Amino acid sequence: MNSQKIDLLISKYELGDTTLDEERELKAFFAQEEIPAKYRIYREIFGFYDTAVQEEFPDPDFDNRFFDKLGVSTESKKGQLIPFNRRIVWQVAASLVLLVGLYFVFQFQKQPGNEIDDPKLAYAETKKALMMISGNLNTGMKELSSIKTFDEGVNELKNIKSFNEGLKTMEKISTFNRSTNFVKQ
């Protein structure tokens, strides 16, 4: 920027007629290392504005102190506000634990050290496992014996037939009614 343009911008600036962009231009110009000595005052003034805007609030722990003073806990409110998110977090965590667990079980089974080389031992192990399953199955079967009682109950229901027969017999009563009416007449 030539000095003529700078002078023009400065006088515009001092009349309060510069735009923000023009003011930024001035700040950038005066922030340069080498500028004519006649501008040293402006250099200091614009340099001041550049530095002053970076000044920060002195207490770095202000935010926490502020909420403490209000008696507001930023932590507890969090829980009240996002139970849904928290549930998702738990679900994701549980799924991850499950996946990691399955992975290790899988890896463990794949390890060669867990295979049984001796056929007899393998047979014995398999038998043991199958016996365990059948034993548990039998326990379950015992419970099923109650079904017999249910069957007996169903058998008892056969007597309903006799009840039906009784009803049929009762139809004769209506015939009796008709005949009494006839007698009345």
Next chain:
Amino acid sequence: MTPETFKSEILPMKHKLFRFAGRLLQNIPEAEDVVQEVFIRLWDRRDALKQYRSVEAFAMTIAKNLCLDRLKSKRNRQDEFTEKHEQADSLTPYHHVEMKDSFQKVNQIIGILPEQQRMIIQLRDVEGYEYEEIEEITGMNQNAIRVNLSRARKQVRELMKKQYNYEFTKN
């Protein structure tokens, strides 16, 4: 508004509010008090903040009012003569010696400007607000803002010149 949102969206304004209050009050602990007071008021209205087009302009307006109130009550307590006397005195040779670097030089010079000019210089030349925003914060019309700004800028330049001339003759 939740405390988290308040913390992440409102509290970061503390720096800007502090600079503004500091410029007006010329006193750091008082400026800190004002910033806290602004946030307490915003917190009390936290559910109504959405209605404001610019929460920042609203916060700055509260800060301005609090600062002007403080300055007014200070003025009432003080004899007006003493204050003016002090202001005129602040650029005596004794004070000149106290000015260490150019930052403090400009800082002190702006500090002795009238309140309104200080306020507008801070909003425009330090923070870079548009005139519409300055109107909203100060409640002044654009013309009055430009007049005050122009006076302030010229005054700063003049006082800087005086300062240089003093230093020149001293050396």
